[in-house]
Amino acid sequence: MCLLALGWLHHPRWRLVMAGNRDEFHARPTAALAPWQDETSVIGGRDLRSGGGWAGVGAGGRMAVVTNVRDPQASQTGPSRGALVADYLRGRDPAGTHMQRLATVASAYAPFNLLLADGNSLEYLGNHPAERQTLGPGVHGMSNGAIDAPWPKTRRLMDALSVWLADGCNALDPLWQALADEHRPADSDLPDTGIGLERERWLSPAFIRGDDYGTRASTVxxxxxxxxxxxxxxxxxxxxxxxxQSQVDF
Structure with missing residues (x-):
């Protein structure tokens, strides 16, 4: 994922609601949303180059989602960040226990943000900078910066999700519309992640269009x-x- 908003214990029916976009090179081979053939309890899209995933669910309604952290000066070597999602969803450990173990080896990976949830808790781990916390009820947002960093597109998606949650409805159209948002904020509101103003502008909308790179999938x-x-x-x-498009009930 490159952008997501997540509501935790903040809706009359849904314990967890997540809406997010995955941005990636269009040439990168990817499998559509489905139960994984080698582990049918895991449901999600799949990166066919590394075998991992970016967002999905596992047995008992366990959830995992990962974003990269944008820093052109940081090392991009290490194990696949998609494995962070796959390993948790294949396992059975509580989210907190899994995060505690993962925190000891997180520095080996390229920069990432990871959210894991089970029936009891929502856990966050980032390695650039190193940070771990248990998140409380409410709406949280994440893009290619720190958890809840006030990037314009993150705030807009969080606001849209907050309205949807407050309405208590189940129609998904407002969330799809928020994920399709191509609004570009003023230059003064853009983050400075070291990639130059033109690329900051191009990557500033929730939905990114491009010939080689752009939004590949929207997920609710x-x-x-x-x-x-x-x-x-x-x-x-x-x-x-x-x-x-695809839908899998579980």
Missing amino acids: LLIDANGHGAIHERRFGPQGAALG
Whole structure:
């Protein structure tokens, strides 16, 4: 993922609601949302180059989602960050226990933000800078910076999710519209992540169009108190061309 907003214990029906976009090179091979063939309890899209994932659910309504942290000066070597999602969803350890163990080896990975949830807690771990915390009820947001960093597109998606949660409805159209938002903020509101103003502008909308790189998938995930729910995915090609959509109930 490169952008997400997540509501935790903040809706009359859904324990967890997540809406997010995955931005990636269009040439990178990817499998559509589905149960994984080698571990059918894991549901999500899949990176066919490394075998990992960016967001998904596992047995009992466990959730994992990862974003990269944008820093052109940081090392990009190390194990696949997609494995952070896959390893948790394949396992059975509580989110807090898994995070505690992962924190001891997190520095080996390229910069990342990771959110893990189970029926009891929502856990955050970042390694650039190193930070771990248990998140409380409410709405949280994450892009390619720190957790809840006030990037314009993160704030806009969090605001849209907050309205949706407050309305207490189940129609997903407002969330899809927020994920398709192509609003570009004023230059003065943009973060400075070391990539230059032109690229900051290009990457500033929630939905990014490009020939080689852009938004590849939009995902909405809903999990209730019993660990049941649904994960929805809309897929896109170069310049935002619609390629298909999927839904898996669990």
